Amino acid sequence: MAKTNSTLFRVxxxxxxxxxxxxxxxxxxxxxxYLEQQPGFAVDCYHPFLDIAKNIGMDVYREIxxxxxxxxxxxxxxxxxxxxxxxxxxxxxxxQGTGKKLPQFDDLVKxxxxxxxxxxxxxxxxxYNLIGFTACFNQLLPSLYFADKIKDKNKSIPIVMxxxxxxxELGRSLIDTFxxxxxxxxxxxxxxxxxLCRFLNGTGKALPEKIYTKTQIPRTLAEKTVDIxxxxxxxxxxxxxxxxxxxxxxxxxxVLPIEFSRGCWWNKCxxxxxxxxxxxxxxxxxxxxxxxxxxxxxxxxxxxFTFTDNALPPKETDSFFSTILKxxxxxxxxxxxxxxxxxxxxxxxxxxxxxxVQVGIESLSSSLLAKMKKGxxxxxxxxxxxxxxxxxxxxxxxxxxEFPSSTQKEVDETITNLDFVxxxxxxxxxxxxxxxxxxxxxxxxxxSIQTIVPHSKNRLLYPQKQLQATTxxxxxxxxxxxxxxxxxxxxxxKILDWQKFHQERSQKASHPLSYRDGGTYIIIRQERxxxxxxxxxxxxxxxxxxxxxxxxxxxxxxxxxFPQIAKKTxxxxxxxxxxxxxVFFEDExxxxxxxxxxxxxx
Numbered sequence: 001m002a003k004t005n006s007t008l009f010r011v012x013x014x015x016x017x018x019x020x021x022x023x024x025x026x027x028x029x030x031x032x033x034y035l036e037q038q039p040g041f042a043v044d045c046y047h048p049f050l051d052i053a054k055n056i057g058m059d060v061y062r063e064i065x066x067x068x069x070x071x072x073x074x075x076x077x078x079x080x081x082x083x084x085x086x087x088x089x090x091x092x093x094x095x096q097g098t099g100k101k102l103p104q105f106d107d108l109v110k111x112x113x114x115x116x117x118x119x120x121x122x123x124x125x126x127x128y129n130l131i132g133f134t135a136c137f138n139q140l141l142p143s144l145y146f147a148d149k150i151k152d153k154n155k156s157i158p159i160v161m162x163x164x165x166x167x168x169e170l171g172r173s174l175i176d177t178f179x180x181x182x183x184x185x186x187x188x189x190x191x192x193x194x195x196l197c198r199f200l201n202g203t204g205k206a207l208p209e210k211i212y213t214k215t216q217i218p219r220t221l222a223e224k225t226v227d228i229x230x231x232x233x234x235x236x237x238x239x240x241x242x243x244x245x246x247x248x249x250x251x252x253x254x255v256l257p258i259e260f261s262r263g264c265w266w267n268k269c270x271x272x273x274x275x276x277x278x279x280x281x282x283x284x285x286x287x288x289x290x291x292x293x294x295x296x297x298x299x300x301x302x303x304x305f306t307f308t309d310n311a312l313p314p315k316e317t318d319s320f321f322s323t324i325l326k327x328x329x330x331x332x333x334x335x336x337x338x339x340x341x342x343x344x345x346x347x348x349x350x351x352x353x354x355x356x357v358q359v360g361i362e363s364l365s366s367s368l369l370a371k372m373k374k375g376x377x378x379x380x381x382x383x384x385x386x387x388x389x390x391x392x393x394x395x396x397x398x399x400x401x402e403f404p405s406s407t408q409k410e411v412d413e414t415i416t417n418l419d420f421v422x423x424x425x426x427x428x429x430x431x432x433x434x435x436x437x438x439x440x441x442x443x444x445x446x447x448s449i450q451t452i453v454p455h456s457k458n459r460l461l462y463p464q465k466q467l468q469a470t471t472x473x474x475x476x477x478x479x480x481x482x483x484x485x486x487x488x489x490x491x492x493x494k495i496l497d498w499q500k501f502h503q504e505r506s507q508k509a510s511h512p513l514s515y516r517d518g519g520t521y522i523i524i525r526q527e528r529x530x531x532x533x534x535x536x537x538x539x540x541x542x543x544x545x546x547x548x549x550x551x552x553x554x555x556x557x558x559x560x561x562f563p564q565i566a567k568k569t570x571x572x573x574x575x576x577x578x579x580x581x582x583v584f585f586e587d588e589x590x591x592x593x594x595x596x597x598x599x600x601x602x
Contacts, residue, residue, distance in 0.1 A: 007040070007223055009041050009200070010041075010042050011043045011044070011129065012044050013027075013132045013169055014131065016138065017112075021049055023255050023256070025134060025346055026308055028239075029236045029257075032045050033232040033234055035194060040201070045238035046241055046242075048115075051114075051207070056108060063416075072138055074109055075112070078113055082463060085459060087105075087461060089460060092105070120146070125154045130158050130196070130200060131147075132161070132162065133161045134161075134162055144178055158183065160182065161184055162189045164274075164473065167437065168186060170436060170472070172471075175213065176469065177468075179261050185210065186601055188317075191226055192211055206219055209224050228282050229282075229283075234257075234258075234296055253303075255302070255306050255334075257306050257308060259309065260307055260308055260312055262278045262282050262310050262449070265283075265314075266375060269360070271372055283313035283316055284316065304333075305333050312335050312337050324352045333352075334355070335356075335357055337360075337378075339376050339380045344502070346393065349480070352466055357396070360374065360398045363403075364378050368380075368410045370478050371405065377587070386591070389423070389424055398428050398429070399429055400430050401429050401432065401574055403432045404477070411488060414491050420581055422592065429492045429495045447479075449479040505527065512526070512593055520548070521539070523537050524582060536582065546594075555570060
């Protein structure tokens, strides 16, 4: 509920569809706790996506939220009635071939409009001095719709929007194009929102340069980068109040988002635009992050957390999980990580509660990985896929297809290497998209891209006038698109076969490529796409060498460990194992691919 002290400058922060409904908004929670630390300010947070989830059904909401474009399509005709047929087409295309049965497009649009209208009619605008929206992926049209409806009720209340959809030229074009917006915050919001509030209440005489407005306003020097280690813990109380009110008979325990770092410590991937809103890479100390997770767990009685980071900070993550492990609490964490080579590191994380990871695999061609500037090779990707299998960590990830300037050689290499990853958790095919601010976007000529054009799906969502005037987060391009699509078609087919193999195999069986150790020999069991499993026996020195290569090892390292074997003989052995898909051999380094079979317990 809103506070009633009239001396306070009051702010309403709103998170609109389509976030995953069982997670509070980390943006709103962080901004609320920061701003209320400053004297004279009160913040109320609202999550109207919960009302929509209730009215269209949680299962339907979940499908739309995970789809992305479909959610924007449902709001397009509410803002632009003339785009209704195009939006219906995009909605239908979004679920084509998925087998998902959803309500009719028109029925969903009507339901959403009625839900939002009801929500807005109960929203007491007059008590607020400022209303803010966070617009990240798939939230731009819903935010514009809500802002438009608020302006219809009261044109005098200023509206500010922030988030990744507002970075750089994106934000400048939004403030110039859409009359329902008064301010845009480009970049992180804590200090900027505080400055805006002080400007509006008269205690501040100027605005930072990265707050965009429609009129000329005095400007201050750029603010210092915020120390995220000194920020207060996010305040999720509003979200919990809402779920108790909206879902009184369907209680669910949310997953809490937590932030370890901002930016990316690698920050070189050519396709990535996830850091357009961040300046400088920063991270919290492991002990500080552990204190925050423990406090949030006790405050909201939740054990499931998801890190919002692009990649966890390695050294401090070790410290964090070491600290959490000592607490003996059954935490469950999701995180995005880069490739980890040490089994003991991933085992520590698993014991500390890390159950699911998204790893930036992206490719199974080393030359393509170099073009992407991933800083990894195929053997590194296979190593982390194997490690996740061996530590019972669920691995999620993508293989980027149709990357501009891909060659037939790189596609062939990918097809070959898909045979080696068959035993491991399958990845998803993710068609390359041109993200605003990414190195490919900024240097598109270097990647065989002739011209950047609006994305075909945005053309279905926005009228031509708005589309031409607005810079979008996701774009299309002219170049070798047709050739790339044809080139990558067999890869997409093979990825589907890989996924089908794991869906159809018995989950009660041991790992698809596993070994049992007999002391002087090992027996490797190898499942195949077709036919019965193969069994391989390695004795004596062959067993020792195979087990020695648990992580990537150079031939020189193996020869130093086993001086009794000649290099020529070792290469012959490794070539044989490679041809059987039992090891992977690259740049005179090798990794064994079988994981140890789970041992029976009493």
